[in-house]
Amino acid sequence: MQIKKRKDKWNDLFELALYVTAAVCFVYFWVKDIPAKMFEAGLIIAVLLIIRIVVKLTKTTLFAALRFSVLLFIFVSMFLANEFGFYKVIPYLDKIEHLFSGLILCFVGLLIYMKASRGEKTAAPSAQVAIWFCLFFSTAMAGVWEIYEFTTDGLFGLHSQNGSLVDTMTDIICGTIGAVATSIYLAFKAKHRKMPLIDVQS
The missing domain is CATH 1.20.1270 (Substrate Binding Domain Of Dnak; Chain:A; Domain 2)
Incomplete structure (x- = not known):
């Protein structure tokens, strides 16, 4: 405590x-x-x-x-x-942000799963399901963000994606890498503590 x-x-x-x-x-x-x-x-x-x-x-x-x-x-x-x-001082700072966003969205996915599971009385929440949900949620949100950037670039003439498919895909890949790394961390944490559900309060 x-x-x-x-x-x-x-x-x-x-x-x-x-x-x-x-x-x-x-x-x-x-x-x-x-x-x-x-x-x-x-x-x-x-x-x-x-x-x-x-x-x-x-x-x-x-x-x-x-x-x-x-x-x-x-x-x-x-x-x-x-x-x-x-942005002009640190190379690839934008990619670092996307990596980090994968981590954050994994934790957000965990929070969503925990809140949703509290209302389920038929079965105990599963750490494995929670981790897979975090991974898929974070990866999906990386794609959703790029859809948002593509839309705003087209509607308002912005240059968030630099008009490049390479930039878009690299951002999604970075977000996915962050999500995978965080999911692995959560899996090790759950296994080490031998708990049926991850203790998100720690």
Whole structure:
């Protein structure tokens, strides 16, 4: 229990740091008169608040690994990549983000499975089924995201996919690799603990 509380404490501090950093960025770019960067800083705060609102409305408890993954993804994708322009500094940062998204979506799939299983009284939830569901859910969402990018590129003249099938497929492959790696981790975790169901609270 103490370990769980420590993890939550670190996540709380991490989230607070993101709020503070976003606020500092907003003021800095306001002084520098860069509206686009101000908007990005405000968007980061909005995303953090929306996540909290959704979690509260759905009465969902984000287990420590998922919450940390989401916060870290926000830091990498919204702060480093966009706010600080690290796309030009770190090679293939976009691909790293897609790898990481596979991990996050696996945990989201696990959370969905756990919540759905609580309403089932006919059979006990299965760790194997949970892991397969996580893998397929994450892989499917990688494809859905590329469909979204393809659609917005076509409708609004954006260049999310760089007009390249190679870029699209590489993103899906990266997301799938992240999903597979996370599924293997969950499988080892379930086997090591010899539990019929993964303890998502750890």
